[in-house]
Amino acid sequence: xxxxxxxxxxxxxxxxxxxxxxxxxxxxxxxxxxxxxxxxxxxxxxxxxxxxxxxxxxxxxxxxxxxxxxxxxxxxxxxxxxxxxxxxxxxxxxxxxxxxxxxxxxxxxxxxxxxxxxxxxxxxxxxxxxxxxxxxxxxxxxxxxxxxxxxxxxxxxxxxxxxxxxxxxxxxxxxxxxxxxxxxxxxxxxxxxxxxxxxxxxxxxxxxxxxxxxxxxxxxxxxxxxxxxxxxxxxxxxxxxxxxxxxxxxxxxxxxxxxxxxxxxxxxxxxxxxxxxxxxxxxxxxxxxxxxxxxxxxxxxxxxxxxxxxxxxxxxxxxxxxxxxxxxxxxxxxxxxxxxxxxxxxxxxxxxxxxxxxxxxxxxxxxxxxxxxxxxxxxxxxxxxxxxxxxxxxxxxxxxxxxxxxxxxxxxxxxxxxxxxxxxxxxxxxxxxxxxxxxxxxxxxxxxxxxxxxxxxxxxxxxxxxxxxxxxxxxxxxxxxxxxxxxxxxxxxxxxxxxxxxxxxxxxxxxxxxxxxxxxxxxxxxxxxxxxxxxxxxxxxxxxxxxxxxxxxxxxx
RNA sequence: UGGCCGAUGGUGUAAUGGUAACACAGGACAUUUUGGUUGUCUUAUUCAGGGUUCGAGUCCUUGUCGGCCAACCA
Numbered sequence: 001x002x003x004x005x006x007x008x009x010x011x012x013x014x015x016x017x018x019x020x021x022x023x024x025x026x027x028x029x030x031x032x033x034x035x036x037x038x039x040x041x042x043x044x045x046x047x048x049x050x051x052x053x054x055x056x057x058x059x060x061x062x063x064x065x066x067x068x069x070x071x072x073x074x075x076x077x078x079x080x081x082x083x084x085x086x087x088x089x090x091x092x093x094x095x096x097x098x099x100x101x102x103x104x105x106x107x108x109x110x111x112x113x114x115x116x117x118x119x120x121x122x123x124x125x126x127x128x129x130x131x132x133x134x135x136x137x138x139x140x141x142x143x144x145x146x147x148x149x150x151x152x153x154x155x156x157x158x159x160x161x162x163x164x165x166x167x168x169x170x171x172x173x174x175x176x177x178x179x180x181x182x183x184x185x186x187x188x189x190x191x192x193x194x195x196x197x198x199x200x201x202x203x204x205x206x207x208x209x210x211x212x213x214x215x216x217x218x219x220x221x222x223x224x225x226x227x228x229x230x231x232x233x234x235x236x237x238x239x240x241x242x243x244x245x246x247x248x249x250x251x252x253x254x255x256x257x258x259x260x261x262x263x264x265x266x267x268x269x270x271x272x273x274x275x276x277x278x279x280x281x282x283x284x285x286x287x288x289x290x291x292x293x294x295x296x297x298x299x300x301x302x303x304x305x306x307x308x309x310x311x312x313x314x315x316x317x318x319x320x321x322x323x324x325x326x327x328x329x330x331x332x333x334x335x336x337x338x339x340x341x342x343x344x345x346x347x348x349x350x351x352x353x354x355x356x357x358x359x360x361x362x363x364x365x366x367x368x369x370x371x372x373x374x375x376x377x378x379x380x381x382x383x384x385x386x387x388x389x390x391x392x393x394x395x396x397x398x399x400x401x402x403x404x405x406x407x408x409x410x411x412x413x414x415x416x417x418x419x420x421x422x423x424x425x426x427x428x429x430x431x432x433x434x435x436x437x438x439x440x441x442x443x444x445x446x447x448x449x450x451x452x453x454x455x456x457x458x459x460x461x462x463x464x465x466x467x468x469x470x471x472x473x474x475x476x477x478x479x480x481x482x483x484x485x486x487x488x489x490x491x492x493x494x495x496x497x498x499x500x501x502x503x504x505x506x507x508x509x510x511x512x513x514x515x516x517x518x519x520x521x522x523x524x525x526x527x528x529x530x531x532x533x534x535x536x537x538x539x540x541x542x543x544x545x546x547x548x549x550x551x552x553x554x555x556x557x
Numbered sequence: 558u559g560g561c562c563g564a565u566g567g568u569g570u571a572a573u574g575g576u577a578a579c580a581c582a583g584g585a586c587a588u589u590u591u592g593g594u595u596g597u598c599u600u601a602u603u604c605a606g607g608g609u610u611c612g613a614g615u616c617c618u619u620g621u622c623g624g625c626c627a628a629c630c631a
Binding site: 011012017036038040070072073075076089128129132134136137138139140141143170171173174184185186187189192194195196197211213214215217218234235236237238239241259261263266272314315316317318320321322323324325327328329331332334338343368372373402404405413414415416417419426446449455456457458459460521523525526547548549550551553554555 | 558559560562563564567568569570571573579580582589590591592593594595599602623624625626627628629630631
């Protein structure tokens with residue numbers, strides 16, 4: 001018990017350590033975090049990490065987390081995304097204290113801007129975006145002051161109000177902070193605070209034609225909500241100086257920003273821009289395509305919230321660049337599904353086996369455990385008949401040394417049923433094996449085996465008479481290279497052409513009772529989840545992940 | 558040729574000046590009516606140089622390498 005507590009304490013990541021320190025020192029009596037998605041796309045595995053961090057922090061320590069949509073750019077944002085984001089967070093197992101929107105604060109933000117102007121710390125600039133860019137300088141050269149920089153506060157106040165009232169066209173003017181055009185930090189070179197966009201906003205409609213920039217919305221929203229720890233990714237680190245400056249000049253609640261490195265997964269992409277292109281250009285079937293690294297895609301693929309949270313916990317939080325092996329994600333879902341998924345037998349690539357000494361027209365019921373890891377899951381019935389299917393790969397005419405499946409003269413156990421002995425096979429004109437002839441061993445039935453025969457191999461099988469055809473979708477990694485961004489050319493050049501294979505599987509009858517979204521282990525084949533494309537006439541299953549497979553690995557050597 | 562951030566096994570993360578650890582991946586064996594699971598064992602690590610110190614992955618310094626910063630995106 002003591003060692004367990006110690007371990008837990010030692011596992012604190014650097015942000016948890018900061019929070020713990022702030023709580024212990026009495027700086028705060030409770031902490032407030034926020035998860036701030038922009039509603040312009042679906043949440044992905046990288047967001048999952050941020051969700052676990054922000055919500056996990058206030059679950060572990062005293063406090064709460066707000067969900068705040070960062071909706072300051074009406075052109076790209078949509079309520080469809082708002083709904084999917086809320087759904088995904090809840091599915092992940094977290095609940096927010098308040099559902100908030102940066103757009104809720106547009107009036108307040110406008111007041112803040114007026115305050116800044118009045119203090120001589122912001123001005124209306126009539127420069128074009130090209131002019132602004134030119135005057136900005138470069139990281140090694142200082143910028144130059146805009147010719148509009150020294151307008152009086154009175155003049156600025158009037159112009160800014162006219163901007164708000166729609167007197168000017170898009171892009172004709174901006175409100176800029178008056179800081180220092182020679183500042184070593186480019187973001188401090190009079191950053192733009194407001195721009196003119198005569199665009200319809202998903203929440204405020206046509207009320208506004210000026211919208212605040214990220215830097216003038218995010219920190220101020222944090223402050224309004226008295227967020228104590230504002231956690232974001234590393235690329236915002238240079239923004240922190242501006243974040244602090246604005247809060248300081250406005251004299252408002254001092255939220256503090258902390259940055260951590262975004263998590264990268266190999267063989268996929270997690271940039272919203274790229275994900276959007278995959279969807280729009282039809283490389284996948286929507287944001288929730290099971291190949292997508294989106295939360296909704298992973299859910300449809302069969303990933304559980306538990307496994308994703310476990311993954312986020314295992315990859316941790318740090319400040320260094322990283323490329324996480326997708327194998328770890330797969331490990332996490334296997335570990336979870338192994339405990340909870342019912343076993344079913346489904347033959348994916350069948351060859352017929354005739355049990356020559358079994359009576360014709362007879363169906364004998366066998367019984368098998370639903371889950372050997374959980375005897376509470378009970379047993380199920382499986383019909384056995386004279387004709388069954390097994391996997392083609394489970395029979396070999398000339399077996400290699402370590403092969404212990406079916407081969408002429410060899411015996412295997414049929415899972416939950418009898419031991420069979422292979423006597424013969426039938427080939428077609430092309431020399432392909434079309435039928436395997438076996439005899440079953442009497443008194444070898446599973447659970448009542450008195451033969452004392454020990455066989456090395458156990459195969460899954462399904463009665464040909466009872467086999468139900470189901471559609472099975474086999475997924476592979478979406479990209480054929482680990483890190484698309486380090487390759488030449490367009491990222492879509494590296495899409496794996498074999499990322500989806502659709503086949504017909506032959507399932508035991510018990511699988512027909514599957515509920516939508518339910519996960520199963522298809523014995524010896526992997527974990528599969530029933531897809532929402534299923535209907536009364538056709539069941540569809542998505543392969544979540546294969547089982548660990550030492551045999552294929554060894555056989556390839 | 559500016560500034561900021563970073564660098565620990567193949568991957569990810571710990572070690573908070575005092576024995577470099579954990580997980581995944583890899584390898585071996587055992588168990589197994591899933592070549593699954595489980596168990597045991599195992600391979601492999603502090604970017605480089607200099608300094609401070611009884612003692613440095615940790616502090617200082619120089620260098621190297623990587624990331625970020627010049628959107629009216631977030």
